[in-house]
């Protein structure tokens with residue numbers, strides 16, 4: 282079973298979720314990933330890498346506020 286990368290629309294076999302835009306992307310669209318701590322892995326896509334503010338957040342091992350926020354309407 283394959284799925285489609287939300288960034289480049291190519292068919293991919295394994296999805297990763299970008300922590301900064303929340304899209305499901307393939308490995309070719311991941312710019313970098315790192316382990317922020319024992320349980321959290323941060324993935325950043327190539328689009329977000331080009332945004333300086335987002336890249337700075339990644340380099341500081343910070344997840345974006347949208348992921349930290351409790352889900353309420």
Ligand SMILES: [Zn+2]
Nearest residue numbers: 286289307310
């Ligand atoms: Zn892609």
Ligand SMILES: [Zn+2]
Nearest residue numbers: 299302326329
């Ligand atoms: Zn992204």
